[in-house]
Amino acid sequence: MRAIQISRYGGPEVLDLVELPDPQPGPDEILIDVAAAGINYADTHLADGSYLTSPTLPFVPGSEVIGRTADGRRVMGLTTGGGYAEKVLLPAALAVEVPESIGDGAALALLVQGLSAWHLLRTSARLVAGETVVVNAAAGGVGSLAVQLAKAFGAGRVIATASAPEKQQMALDLGADVAVSGAADGYAERVVEANRGKRVDVILDAVGGRVFDAAFDALGQFGRLVTFGAASREIATPIEPGRLMKRNASVVGFWLSPALAVPGMFAPALTELFELVAAGRVRPVVGGEYPLTDARRAHEDLLARRTTGKLILRPGGESR
Known part of the structure; x- marks a missing residue:
């Protein structure tokens, strides 16, 4: 072969x-x-x-x-x-x-991307209906599904970041409420402005490096920054525990491979994804x-x- x-x-x-x-x-x-x-x-x-x-x-x-x-x-x-x-x-x-x-x-x-997006929101971020979700690299495989799933799971506002105008428009077409540049410089300011001047509840990030650093600055009280990749190949700055305490914030890591070894992490999530696609709620x-x-x-x-x-x-x- x-x-x-x-x-x-x-x-x-x-x-x-x-x-x-x-x-x-x-x-x-x-x-x-x-x-x-x-x-x-x-x-x-x-x-x-x-x-x-x-x-x-x-x-x-x-x-x-x-x-x-x-x-x-x-x-x-x-x-x-x-x-x-x-x-x-x-x-x-x-x-x-x-x-x-x-x-x-x-x-x-x-599979990898749909299950990842499902677990990022349900398992890692523990999204609550009405919360604001930011999806970095929203035009990618995981990001494009995470935008739609966030809406399906009841997010109050979904903010997409992407590197180019056409990718930002794609995220809007998928249901994001607003889309902005995902560049590290000015990231926190753009995200907060997109959330009507308020810091956000959940950020999903697979870019890492300087974008990860900037994303933490956009988190509000009890915010969760979920990291699941480092596409930038940059090393993020370590976060001092005191910074977490001041905002009651969490930084959560997610990797799909070991998660699938946990009973109940595979079939139920995939079943719901199939149902959402069949119902036309996720494309x-x-x-x-x-x-x-x-x-x-x-x-x-x-x-x-x-x-x-x-x-x-x-x-x-x-x-x-």
């Missing part, structure tokens, strides 16, 4: 197209022919060796896939790797059947589709922030 393999750490140039033997399923595993594999920002961190965990080299990246089993069932699921390939093994416990009415990209958007944004041979270009576009919504690889090059 064809696959994308990483045998050394670096940028997109380390993604090599190779031929590998077909994987053989073991106990509690299923083999699927991959129709599409999701591309996530975490994949770029895996490629350069900066992720929270590092698999043994060489490895095939890709943690979310959708495809068909030998008996024709259409399933998607999460795996510890191997998704950038024509075939992959899935843990049977993390494989779910997908309605034919939901496209590959939309379905994949509900996954599907961005670019790339053939497997263009995996490097996909990572280049993602790192350059030229993309919006969910990105997918097509091992067979076909669209659905």
Whole structure:
């Protein structure tokens, strides 16, 4: 089978197209022919060796896939790797059947990114109806879903930040009440102004660095800053406990992988996401589709922030 393999750490140039033997399923595993594999920002961190965990080299990246089993069932699921390939093994416990009415990209958007957005708001931020939510990088895969879920979960005001006017408009089209630049300089002032002069209750941030620092300055009393990434590759300034105490504020970290090992963190959330999509209350944004041979270009576009919504690889090059 064809696959994308990483045998050394670096940028997109380390993604090599190779031929590998077909994987053989073991106990509690299923083999699927991959129709599409999701591309996530975490994949770029895996490629350069900066992720929270590092698999043994060489490895095939890709943690979310959708495809068909030998008996024709259409399933998607999460795996510890191997998704950038024509075939992959899935843990049977993390494989779910997908309605034919939901496209590959939309379905994949509900896995890592949809589950992340759900848990960021429900589990980490513990959003209360009527609160103000700020979503940084709101045109991205997680951000575009978080904007819609915040509304669906009863947020009183949703403020989106994005790097370009067209991405800000996209967030508004998805239901944000206001959209502003996500640049670090002047961030707190713009966010507070967007909230009619008041500090905010919840900020979801995957940018990190100076944006994280500025986001903390925009938090109000009992505010929660939830960090789930560091796309800027910058190091944030440590926060002194006294600053937390003065605002009764919280800084909460979230990482999906270990969360899914907790009973009840996977199926119930995904079920609600399917229901919200079926009801038309949430619309996954599907961005670019790339053939497997263009995996490097996909990572280049993602790192350059030229993309919006969910990105997918097509091992067979076909669209659905």
